[in-house]
Amino acid sequence: xxxxxxxxxxxxxxxxxVDAVREVGTYKYGWDTDIEMEYAxxxxxxxxxxxxxxxxxxxxxxxxxxxxxxxxWTKMNEPKWAMVNYPEIDFQNQYYYARPKxxxxxxxxxxxxxxxxxxxxxxxGIPLKEQMILAGVxxxxxxxxxxxxxxxxxxxxxxxxxxxxQAELKKAGVIFCSISEAIKEHPExxxxxxxxxxxxxxxxxxTLNSAVFSDGSFVYIPPGVRCPMELSTYFRINAENTxxxxxxxxxxxxxxxxxxLEGCTAPQRDxxxxxxxxxxxxxxxxxxxxxxxxxxxxxxxxxxxGGIYNFVTKxxxxxxxxxxxxWTQVETxxxxxxxxxxxxxxxxxxxxxxxxxxxxxxxxxxxxxTKMVHLGKNTKSRIVSKGISAGKAQNTYRGLVSMHPKxxxxxxxxxxxxxxxxxKCGAHTVPYIEVKNNSSRVEHEATTSxxxxxxxxxxRQRGMDEEEAVALVVNxxxxxxxxxxxxxxxxxxQQLVAISLEGSVG
Amino acid sequence: xxxxxxxxxxxxxxxxxxTMPDAGCTRAAREDALARVLETGLPNRRDEYWKYTQPDxxxxxxxxxxxxxxxxxxxxxxxxxxxxxxxVDGVFSAEESDDLSMEGVSIDRLEDICCxxxxxxxxxxxxxxxxxxxxxxxxxxxxxxAFASDGVAIHVTGKPSKPINLIYRHASPTSDAILHHxxxxxxxxxxTILETGPAASRFNKCMEIDIADKGTLHHVRxxxxxxxxxxxxxxxxRLGTESVYKSFTLTVNGVLTRNEQVVELTGDDAVAHVAGxxxxxxxxxxxxxxxxxxxxxxxxxxxxxxxxxxxGATGVFQxxxxxxxxxxxxxxxxxxxxxxxDDDSQFLAKPELEIYADDVACSHGSTxxxxxxxxxxxxxxxxxxxxxxxxxxxxxxxxxxxxEIEDSALxxxxxxxxxxxxxxxx
Numbered sequence: 001x002x003x004x005x006x007x008x009x010x011x012x013x014x015x016x017x018v019d020a021v022r023e024v025g026t027y028k029y030g031w032d033t034d035i036e037m038e039y040a041x042x043x044x045x046x047x048x049x050x051x052x053x054x055x056x057x058x059x060x061x062x063x064x065x066x067x068x069x070x071x072x073w074t075k076m077n078e079p080k081w082a083m084v085n086y087p088e089i090d091f092q093n094q095y096y097y098a099r100p101k102x103x104x105x106x107x108x109x110x111x112x113x114x115x116x117x118x119x120x121x122x123x124x125g126i127p128l129k130e131q132m133i134l135a136g137v138x139x140x141x142x143x144x145x146x147x148x149x150x151x152x153x154x155x156x157x158x159x160x161x162x163x164x165x166q167a168e169l170k171k172a173g174v175i176f177c178s179i180s181e182a183i184k185e186h187p188e189x190x191x192x193x194x195x196x197x198x199x200x201x202x203x204x205x206x207t208l209n210s211a212v213f214s215d216g217s218f219v220y221i222p223p224g225v226r227c228p229m230e231l232s233t234y235f236r237i238n239a240e241n242t243x244x245x246x247x248x249x250x251x252x253x254x255x256x257x258x259x260x261l262e263g264c265t266a267p268q269r270d271x272x273x274x275x276x277x278x279x280x281x282x283x284x285x286x287x288x289x290x291x292x293x294x295x296x297x298x299x300x301x302x303x304x305x306g307g308i309y310n311f312v313t314k315x316x317x318x319x320x321x322x323x324x325x326x327w328t329q330v331e332t333x334x335x336x337x338x339x340x341x342x343x344x345x346x347x348x349x350x351x352x353x354x355x356x357x358x359x360x361x362x363x364x365x366x367x368x369x370t371k372m373v374h375l376g377k378n379t380k381s382r383i384v385s386k387g388i389s390a391g392k393a394q395n396t397y398r399g400l401v402s403m404h405p406k407x408x409x410x411x412x413x414x415x416x417x418x419x420x421x422x423x424k425c426g427a428h429t430v431p432y433i434e435v436k437n438n439s440s441r442v443e444h445e446a447t448t449s450x451x452x453x454x455x456x457x458x459x460r461q462r463g464m465d466e467e468e469a470v471a472l473v474v475n476x477x478x479x480x481x482x483x484x485x486x487x488x489x490x491x492x493x494q495q496l497v498a499i500s501l502e503g504s505v506g
Numbered sequence: 507x508x509x510x511x512x513x514x515x516x517x518x519x520x521x522x523x524x525t526m527p528d529a530g531c532t533r534a535a536r537e538d539a540l541a542r543v544l545e546t547g548l549p550n551r552r553d554e555y556w557k558y559t560q561p562d563x564x565x566x567x568x569x570x571x572x573x574x575x576x577x578x579x580x581x582x583x584x585x586x587x588x589x590x591x592x593x594v595d596g597v598f599s600a601e602e603s604d605d606l607s608m609e610g611v612s613i614d615r616l617e618d619i620c621c622x623x624x625x626x627x628x629x630x631x632x633x634x635x636x637x638x639x640x641x642x643x644x645x646x647x648x649x650x651x652a653f654a655s656d657g658v659a660i661h662v663t664g665k666p667s668k669p670i671n672l673i674y675r676h677a678s679p680t681s682d683a684i685l686h687h688x689x690x691x692x693x694x695x696x697x698t699i700l701e702t703g704p705a706a707s708r709f710n711k712c713m714e715i716d717i718a719d720k721g722t723l724h725h726v727r728x729x730x731x732x733x734x735x736x737x738x739x740x741x742x743x744r745l746g747t748e749s750v751y752k753s754f755t756l757t758v759n760g761v762l763t764r765n766e767q768v769v770e771l772t773g774d775d776a777v778a779h780v781a782g783x784x785x786x787x788x789x790x791x792x793x794x795x796x797x798x799x800x801x802x803x804x805x806x807x808x809x810x811x812x813x814x815x816x817x818g819a820t821g822v823f824q825x826x827x828x829x830x831x832x833x834x835x836x837x838x839x840x841x842x843x844x845x846x847x848d849d850d851s852q853f854l855a856k857p858e859l860e861i862y863a864d865d866v867a868c869s870h871g872s873t874x875x876x877x878x879x880x881x882x883x884x885x886x887x888x889x890x891x892x893x894x895x896x897x898x899x900x901x902x903x904x905x906x907x908x909x910e911i912e913d914s915a916l917x918x919x920x921x922x923x924x925x926x927x928x929x930x931x932x
Binding site: 081083403405408418420422423424425426427428429430431432433434435436437438439440441442443444445 | 554831832834844846847848849851852853854855856857858859860861862863864865870871872873874875876
């Protein structure tokens with residue numbers, strides 16, 4: 001945090017904000033677990049793709065799917081349009097598969113679980129009860145869970161260690177398991193939906209992911225079911241020189257509801273590591289999905305050494321009428337972030353929302369935003385993005401709002417504000433707005449006067465000034481999701497929310 | 507790096523149709539510009555900067571024919587006392603132009619400059635255009651610098667008594683004009699430049715404006731009503747300390763218009779306002795691309811763009827404010843709005859901010875929508891017929907941009923012209 005200590009902070013940015021950013025800048029999860037790992041040979045080629053498929057005991061069709069993706073990937077070029085700079089990645093000089101040796105056979109009791117793995121999760125602050133389950137202990141589901149329930153799928157490097165509360169979820173008809181398990185247990189669902197939201201050849205990183213994804217989470221919520229608890233996935237990169245490629249597939253069938261949380265951390269290392277995930281969400285008629293992320297990968301040290309390259313493709317397809325999806329993200333980690341959680345609003349009256357707080361410090365670079373593609377009638381979308389830059393960081397909002405000719409009477413409201421702390425950082429806004437019919441209204445605002453007027457009016461009526469009111473309203477949007485976050489995220493997220501928006505620039 | 511094949515071929519084809527005129531003291535600048543064109547190639551539809559506008563017809567070897575639009579309307583600023591400089595299909599017409607001498611300003615034809623070895627314009631010709639190629643390439647401007655066949659150099663040393671009006675008359679349906687003007691406003695000097703007319707079937711115009719400390723330039727353009735004209739214009743403006751640049755552009759129809767404005771605020775306390783109003787009806791594509799760089803302390807920039815579109819018209823706005831490190835106390839404002847009068851028209855916008863200084867106030871807004879039903883209802887309930895009410899609201903919508911013209915008489919001339927055009931379209 002030396003960089004921030006040395007910068008002159010402009011008058012008007014309050015100390016709380018500066019302290020909060022400074023606090024966020026101290027990476028608490030930078031330790032690693034010294035554990036015996038099993039690696040696939042370095043590099044990526046059809047043999048590695050087959051090996052990963054084999055390790056996951058996948059059926060033939062899945063292997064073929066991966067190989068086809070790999071074939072495509074070799075013909076693609078890395079995208080260069082984002083406002084991020086990083087040394088060229090040598091895709092052949094890293095591991096694509098790494099798992100703890102002790103996971104070769106699933107442990108049956110606590111005694112069998114590698115104590116180091118246990119300690120890892122303890123240190124990350126995951127409650128002991130869940131920890132037992134996380135570490136892959138079978139039978140722990142029957143023990144009573146304390147407090148609020150959150151089912152967790154824990155992914156450690158390339159493998160899922162276990163998923164909690166599976167039995168209880170099963171009673172409700174919800175399927176929540178690792179994607180490798182889903183490919184084996186529910187091939188019909190995976191076959192039907194995998195790659196339908198993010199096509200195999202969508203982009204360079206998504207294609208690479210399609211070829212080499214090792215694990216991830218799978219969620220299916222049957223028609224009319226409100227998922228009885230929150231679902232979450234915790235990603236931990238531990239091994240050195242290893243890329244993590246996870247794949248998440250969430251299907252919310254007609255009239256269902258689920259709230260899904262995602263968290264991630266990684267050890268502090270000198271060399272940058274690659275993380276290229278794909279998340280696909282399918283939302284059917286009247287269904288609703290909330291997807292929240294607290295992204296806290298190692299951001300690199302204060303001299304910009306190391307850190308995670310976070311190249312993620314996330315997309316939700318609101319297929320049914322009146323379906324709804326809400327992305328909330330708190331982006332604090334990663335050396336480089338390239339991430340645009342998007343919504344395809346295909347169903348009539350479907351809704352997409354995107355709330356983002358992105359904090360970049362030291363030499364971090366974040367290029368993040370969303371795409372709202374309005375295809376159905378009466379569709380609504382809302383984008384609220386807050387970017388905070390400090391040190392020598394660059395923070396970019398990049399977004400697309402597209403109103404297709406058939407998306408009559410649709411509505412979009414976008415607000416993206418940036419805050420700079422110090423004079424060596426940068427904040428950028430790159431919105432694309434495409435309006436192809438006249439009954440839709442699109443507003444892109446950087447002023448602080450256009451947050452929901454009613455709420456604003458209410459707050460102001462109670463004596464708050466405009467700045468406070470806007471901060472409260474925006475935080476209010478995020479808060480109900482942030483408060484629901486499990487484990488140690490909650491505290492961290494609260495800190496971020498405490499950051500005031502004073503001195504914002506568009 | 508080698509250019510993609512399609513781009514290389516298109517560029518070569520275009521260049522083969524051009525010859526560099528006798529250049530005199532502009533030769534070095536022209537050769538440099540040609541090198542830039544060869545390096546970057548001419549734009550094509552795959553270029554990000556041309557995402558929303560197809561440049562094909564602007565770079566094709568031959569200009570697409572365009573019927574000469576004739577009406578009995580007098581020229582937009584004809585009621586004002588002004589100094590006229592007339593170009594017919596991109597060629598200076600001495601007969602139609604006024605005597606070019608006026609107190610406080612000296613005006614030379616580009617052709618005359620090209621015969622000389624020494625001229626003040628040498629230090630400006632192609633210089634701002636070259637600066638404007640970074641960070642985004644503008645190959646059509648470089649092409650212009652290399653091959654411009656005519657134009658004027660305007661040297662403002664005092665406060666000329668009347669505006670200078672560059673009139674571009676379109677006479678031949680196959681004309682293809684490349685004009686390049688340079689303007690230097692000296693310290694403390696002040697002038698108004700007006701530009702009117704469709705110019706040619708295809709028009710590539712570049713203007714480089716250098717405003718010294720405390721200089722002021724007012725710039726009002728009315729880009730004709732020719733329904734088939736295709737144009738790419740570039741304005742490169744550099745501002746010194748406490749200087750002022752105010753620009754307004756009115757565009758009514760024209761098949762394709764791409765107006766690029768590149769403004770660099772290099773002296774402290776400088777002010778730049780760039781505004782535009784456009785009315786598009788039918789096969790119409792209008793693109794305003796603005797790039798404002800703040801490279802000094804306490805400068806102000808304003809971008810106000812309004813577009814009214816219908817019957818399949820497309821409006822594009824690409825605006826960027828770049829605040830460089832150290833350009834503290836910047837006040838940057840940008841608004842782009844469109845009024846879509848029917849479902850066939852579209853508005854495509856990319857309003858960007860790139861900020862590297864922390865003590866700045868930059869904001870941008872962009873909206874798009876139909877006419878306000880409540881306002882329409884209000885007017886109708888007061889007995890105003892729908893057509894008139896629509897026109898009234900349309901005019902009110904455009905007013906914010908027209909208001910950027912400081913001279914109220916000029917603004918009124920624009921408004922009355924708009925009123926007439928709106929009324930007749932119904």
